[in-house]
Amino acid sequence: MVEGGGLDNELAHGFPYLPFAEAEKTMSEIPSGLKYTKTHEWVEELHDGTVRVGITDHAQELLGDMVFVELPEAGGEVQAGQECAVVESVKAASDVYSPVDGEVVAVNEQLADNPELINQDPYGEGWIMQVRLADDAELGELMGADEYAAMVEAEEES
Amino acid sequence: MARQTPLHALHRELGAKMVDFAGWDMPLYYGSQLEEHLRVRECAGMFDVSHMTVLDVTGTQARRFLRHLLANDVARLHPGQALYGCMLDERGGVLDDLIAYWLDEGHYRLVLNAATRDKDLAWIERQCRDFEVAVAERRESALIAVQGPQARERVHAVLEASGDAAGARTAAALKPFHAAEIATGFVARTGYTGEDGYEILLPAEAAPDFWRALYNAGVAPAGLGARDTLRLEAGMALYGAEMDETVLPLEAGLAWTVAWEGPDGTPRDFIGRAALAARRTDPALRRQVGLVLEGRGVPRSGQAVQVDGASVGEITSGGFSPCMKQGIALARVRGAAFERAQVLIRGKAVPARVVKPPFVRHGKVLV
Numbered sequence: 001m002v003e004g005g006g007l008d009n010e011l012a013h014g015f016p017y018l019p020f021a022e023a024e025k026t027m028s029e030i031p032s033g034l035k036y037t038k039t040h041e042w043v044e045e046l047h048d049g050t051v052r053v054g055i056t057d058h059a060q061e062l063l064g065d066m067v068f069v070e071l072p073e074a075g076g077e078v079q080a081g082q083e084c085a086v087v088e089s090v091k092a093a094s095d096v097y098s099p100v101d102g103e104v105v106a107v108n109e110q111l112a113d114n115p116e117l118i119n120q121d122p123y124g125e126g127w128i129m130q131v132r133l134a135d136d137a138e139l140g141e142l143m144g145a146d147e148y149a150a151m152v153e154a155e156e157e158s
Numbered sequence: 159m160a161r162q163t164p165l166h167a168l169h170r171e172l173g174a175k176m177v178d179f180a181g182w183d184m185p186l187y188y189g190s191q192l193e194e195h196l197r198v199r200e201c202a203g204m205f206d207v208s209h210m211t212v213l214d215v216t217g218t219q220a221r222r223f224l225r226h227l228l229a230n231d232v233a234r235l236h237p238g239q240a241l242y243g244c245m246l247d248e249r250g251g252v253l254d255d256l257i258a259y260w261l262d263e264g265h266y267r268l269v270l271n272a273a274t275r276d277k278d279l280a281w282i283e284r285q286c287r288d289f290e291v292a293v294a295e296r297r298e299s300a301l302i303a304v305q306g307p308q309a310r311e312r313v314h315a316v317l318e319a320s321g322d323a324a325g326a327r328t329a330a331a332l333k334p335f336h337a338a339e340i341a342t343g344f345v346a347r348t349g350y351t352g353e354d355g356y357e358i359l360l361p362a363e364a365a366p367d368f369w370r371a372l373y374n375a376g377v378a379p380a381g382l383g384a385r386d387t388l389r390l391e392a393g394m395a396l397y398g399a400e401m402d403e404t405v406l407p408l409e410a411g412l413a414w415t416v417a418w419e420g421p422d423g424t425p426r427d428f429i430g431r432a433a434l435a436a437r438r439t440d441p442a443l444r445r446q447v448g449l450v451l452e453g454r455g456v457p458r459s460g461q462a463v464q465v466d467g468a469s470v471g472e473i474t475s476g477g478f479s480p481c482m483k484q485g486i487a488l489a490r491v492r493g494a495a496f497e498r499a500q501v502l503i504r505g506k507a508v509p510a511r512v513v514k515p516p517f518v519r520h521g522k523v524l525v
Contacts, residue, residue, distance in 0.1 A: 008330070067456060
């Protein structure tokens, strides 16, 4: 009946979506140099006794567009496994759990006005907090990239 | 196994995030839900709503039957016109909300929700026994909603390019809330976004090509996520959220859909009328209000609404408004009128301003 592509292409100019053939789903990114938690946070060692924490690409993909981030307080204490922040997407609010014990030395203030940074650059501009480790031995308990990738794969299959 | 619409393969091809909705495997979003929402407000977007229940009611007593079945009055319609209304039970509770189209003498079309299909069909079959009518479900069809300020012209272009120039002209002449049969299918100038546009019912086998043609004409695919935030901004009720069998239409901002009198001004009867009439002035009735959050945060359904620390009701639908960049909500509340309230979001009372929905219509913020 209607042939695809039979219309003037100028109409489609500026269209934000990829053509059908290119719109294939991409795998979520899991950088090899980071540590990961079961609850989809990442940890980057800054080698000065502090770490950066954020949520993974897979997590932001599951949550959808971010619209609001409740940041921890700089100077406050966080405990491994305890809630430290809330990320709220178009779908729902989700707790972020601190992967480590320590003191919050910095938070990403940019997220207050630009929560979408978590979607756009989850491992970079979308970081959530920087923590001075109470005990750097505990990083050993976190997952490496391969282990996290296997966990994500297993979750997706179930 | 979840049911699939005739457009299912295209959603997968476009990389949609799929979710189960009322037993159907449906697209939640394709890329960014916020972008899809804004695309509809500013330009044109399309939704696969083939999961919805489409019923044709035919017969010499079709009008009499629908006047009995529905709380809004199909006798108000002229041929080709549509109305929105509720189907009530005897207690006045809302069984479903729907759009009824009068196609021609003895032929109406109803579009009902997907989640309520089995209940609706059982109810309608029971109610129509004493009427000379036949009820047939259109299961072989696809339903595509094309919405946004540029939606209609893009549909016209696609119709013309596909050889249905007459259909394009017929569609272009439709007034809001009117519908017509064209060669391509059934085209209605209705929707659920607060924007202009069409809902187009067409044969399942023709739907994928039509969708591709719309896509190539610059109509953005949009998922159920954007559909929900668009209808929330438009202040439109969602069955199961704003109303169900335990809620009277009067409590869900839908008093305007209850036709107490016929076109001649005399009282008319319909299922649920007696129960509804008995409670029409009941001070215990709840009412719907709109809320705009003044603090940061996103209101969600089920959260308590408070005035001066006392609970007055709860959020029925809430979310982040992409157009207003604020949390907005519909709430069902009781008691005296108030202008300010607080929404209890994860233990925090966040201030909100009371408004009369809609929040956004035709691309403009109204509150």
